[in-house]
Every structure is written in C-alpha cells, then in structure tokens.
Amino acid sequence: MVRPAPTAAPLPHARWWRAGVVQAVSPPGVIDLGPGYLEPGLLPVDEVLPLYAEALTEFGPAALGYGANAGAEPLRALLAARHGCAAEEVMVTAGTSQALALLCTVLGRPGRSVLVERTCYDLGRTVMTDHGLSPHEVDADGEGVRPEALDRALSRGDDVAFVYLTPTFHNPTGTVAGEPRRRELLAVAARHGVPIVEDDAYAELGLDGSAPPPPLAALAGGRGVIRLGSFSKTLGPGLRLGWLQAEPDLVGTLTGRGQLLSGGALNHLTSLAVTMLLGDGRYDRRLSWLRGQLRLRRDTLVAALRAGLGESVTVSSPAGGFFLWLAFRPGHSEASLLAAADRAGVAVAPGSRFGSTDGTRLRLAYSFHSPDRLAEAAARLAPAWRNEESLR
Numbered sequence: 001m002v003r004p005a006p007t008a009a010p011l012p013h014a015r016w017w018r019a020g021v022v023q024a025v026s027p028p029g030v031i032d033l034g035p036g037y038l039e040p041g042l043l044p045v046d047e048v049l050p051l052y053a054e055a056l057t058e059f060g061p062a063a064l065g066y067g068a069n070a071g072a073e074p075l076r077a078l079l080a081a082r083h084g085c086a087a088e089e090v091m092v093t094a095g096t097s098q099a100l101a102l103l104c105t106v107l108g109r110p111g112r113s114v115l116v117e118r119t120c121y122d123l124g125r126t127v128m129t130d131h132g133l134s135p136h137e138v139d140a141d142g143e144g145v146r147p148e149a150l151d152r153a154l155s156r157g158d159d160v161a162f163v164y165l166t167p168t169f170h171n172p173t174g175t176v177a178g179e180p181r182r183r184e185l186l187a188v189a190a191r192h193g194v195p196i197v198e199d200d201a202y203a204e205l206g207l208d209g210s211a212p213p214p215p216l217a218a219l220a221g222g223r224g225v226i227r228l229g230s231f232s233k234t235l236g237p238g239l240r241l242g243w244l245q246a247e248p249d250l251v252g253t254l255t256g257r258g259q260l261l262s263g264g265a266l267n268h269l270t271s272l273a274v275t276m277l278l279g280d281g282r283y284d285r286r287l288s289w290l291r292g293q294l295r296l297r298r299d300t301l302v303a304a305l306r307a308g309l310g311e312s313v314t315v316s317s318p319a320g321g322f323f324l325w326l327a328f329r330p331g332h333s334e335a336s337l338l339a340a341a342d343r344a345g346v347a348v349a350p351g352s353r354f355g356s357t358d359g360t361r362l363r364l365a366y367s368f369h370s371p372d373r374l375a376e377a378a379a380r381l382a383p384a385w386r387n388e389e390s391l392r
C-alpha cells in the first residue's frame with residue numbers, strides 16, 4: 001500500500017487527484033468542461049479536517065455507533081430549521097443518488113414510468129432505469145416542464161410512479177421556474193395524485209444575490225413533494241451526504257427499509273461532522289465565499305465565449321448552479337462541434353446525453369477550473385467553433 005509521505009506542510013490538494021482515487025481524471029493537456037464537479041481547489045479540505053475531531057469530541061462513542069435510522073437528530077433539527085419544515089419530515093441520505101435509488105424502490109415497481117423533463121440529469125435517469133422504471137420526457141420551455149404538457153402526460157393513463165423535476169438552477173439547462181410556474185405544476189400533479197420528486201442539488205448556489213423562488217416542497221406545505229438536498233455541490237461529493245424532505249409517513253417508510261434497519265443512519269460520522277459546520281455559521285460563510293468563486297468563473301467563461309463567438313452561438317448566463325447550456329444555430333451537428341472542441345483540447349458534454357435536443361446543444365461546466373483555465377478554454381473553443389460555422 002502506497003501512503004503519502006508524512007509531511008509537516010499540507011500537501012497540494014491536487015497531489016492525490018488521480019485515477020483510482022477519484023471517479024474521473026481528464027487526459028493531460030485537456031481542459032475538461034464536462035463534469036459537474038467543483039474544482040479541487042474549491043473543495044474545503046482545511047475546513048473539513050477539524051470537523052471529525054469536533055464531532056468525536058462532542059458525541060464520543062455515539063459518533064461511532066449505528067446512527068438513528070433517519071439520521072442523527074441534531075442534523076435533522078438543523079436542516080429542518082434551515083428549510084422551514086419539521087424534523088420528522090427530514091431524513092439524512094448518502095446524497096441525492098442514494099436518495100433517488102431508495103425512492104425508486106419504494107415508489108416504483110418495474111414497469112412503471114417516471115415523467116422527466118425533456119432534458120434532465122442523465123444519471124438520475126440511469127438510477128430510474130436500474131430499477132426497471134421507464135423515464136418519459138415531458139416538453140419544457142425556459143422555465144422547465146410546461147404544465148399543459150405535464151397534464152397531458154399524466155392523462156395518458158400510464159402507471160406513473162413520480163414526476164422528477166429540477167426547478168432551481170437546472171442541470172443541464174440552468175433554468176429556474178418562477179413561482180407561478182411552480183404553483184401550476186404542483187396543482188397539475190396534485191390533481192392526478194402523483195408525487196413530485198424535486199431534485200434541489202443547486203438550490204443554495206444562486207449567483208446573482210437574489211434568492212430563487214421557494215422550493216416546490218415549501219409551496220406545497222410538504223404534501224405530495226419529496227425534496228432532495230445534497231452537500232455534494234456545496235461542500236464535496238466525497239462526503240456522500242445529503243437529505244430529503246417528505247411527509248413524515250413516507251420518512252417512516254423509507255427509514256423502515258432493511259438497508260437502514262440493518263446499517264442505521266447513512267454516513268453517520270460524516271453527518272455529525274457536517275452538523276458541526278452547519279450549526280455555527282461556518283457553512284453559511286463557506287456558501288457565500290463559494291458563490292463568489294462560482295460567479296467569477298461563470299462570468300469569465302460567459303464573457304470569453306461571447307467575445308470569441310459573437311452572434312453565432314447563444315451563450316446565456318444562468319442565475320445559479322454549475323453549467324452553461326449553449327445553443328448553436330440550427331443545422332449544426334453535435335458530433336462535429338464535439339470533435340472540433342476535442343481537437344482544440346477541450347472536453348464538453350453533448351446536449352443529447354441529457355435527453356432529446358435539436359442537436360445544437362452543448363453543456364459546459366464552469367465549476368471545475370480556475371478563471372484562467374476557463375479563459376484559456378474559451379480561447380481554444382472560439383476559433384475551433386468559428387471554423388465549424390464557416391464550414392457549414
């Protein structure tokens with residue numbers, strides 16, 4: 001076993017960012033705007049380091065016991081206060097991916113369908129299909145799913161397990177549903193008696209200083225909506241920590257599953273460590289710092305792409321989250337845009353990965369690189385794509 005050499009000085013964060021340790025590493029020289037990750041330098045190594053000692057000091061052996069099935073009460077209480085609900089409505093999860101998988105087992109049965117936005121989080125769909133559920137796309141506009149389209153889809157008579165929505169700082173499109181839109185979607189789902197799963201991974205990452213509209217769960221008074229929160233995008237995905245908000249009965253059903261009865265709370269020690277951070281203002285200070293960092297990255301990439309590409313590409317600036325959703329002029333081929341980016345040494349995500357598009361969409365993450373690297377990425381992409389444009 002190779003261990004890092006003991007050293008008095010902190011290691012540079014990137015030293016262990018390598019294949020076999022993390023999920024993905026870009027090839028040398030490539031600027032990877034594909035994944036929705038935080039840049040290694042934005043991950044709070046120094047802030048997280050003391051939290052485990054604090055949690056072990058505060059809770060002693062209870063920090064190493066099986067945690068209460070729904071998660072440790074101090075964290076549930078802090079989350080409930082933060083999100084304006086009761087602690088019985090909150091359950092600690094191992095992140096949104098695990099929460100979604102658990103919901104698929106409880107709400108779904110193989111053969112049932114899930115209604116999703118026309119383009120949405122691709123791996124969320126994979127979790128659904130893993131459970132034998134069939135995602136069906138619903139038409140969307142600049143505020144996400146259209147209520148009439150949802151109504152039509154729910155009237156078809158399919159056996160729908162739930163509707164999966166990301167109304168705030170959507171991945172991949174960056175869109176935000178306004179409050180009237182949210183109320184209409186809630187009314188449609190309630191009329192059909194179908195629950196909504198609200199994936200709110202980016203809710204705390206608004207970048208323009210104004211708060212997004214209230215979550216669907218808040219507007220619905222907690223009824224008929226299961227809201228999924230995550231610390232992956234605000235702290236770090238390696239914590240594997242998130243939470244969900246649902247009606248107390250459903251929380252009871254979820255926490256009565258064998259997985260939790262057998263193993264207790266998910267990521268118990270980590271959840272107590274994050275409790276220390278959440279409880280005294282350090283998390284909020286971290287959030288405002290992180291928003292500033294992301295704003296700088298978004299603004300750098302948007303400005304550099306607009307300057308380099310002019311009118312040929314629509315580069316809209318999202319109000320929060322991690323992603324730009326570029327729209328090229330009709331007639332482009334996604335494959336040739338990707339190939340041109342690849343030749344220029346930049347990786348981007350094809351829009352079609354997230355669902356049905358017109359073939360002119362690409363997703364670029366601004367979260368995973370420094371502003372300098374983002375400017376360099378735009379300087380590589382602009383001539384490559386201008387050349388594509390002239391070849392059309």
Ligand SMILES: *Cc1c(COP(=O)(O)O)cnc(C)c1O
Nearest residue numbers: 095096097121171201230232237
């Ligand atoms: C990143 C992301 C997730 C993954 O969440 P984890 O908490 O890390 O499992 C879920 N949903 C969306 C929309 C995401 O972008």
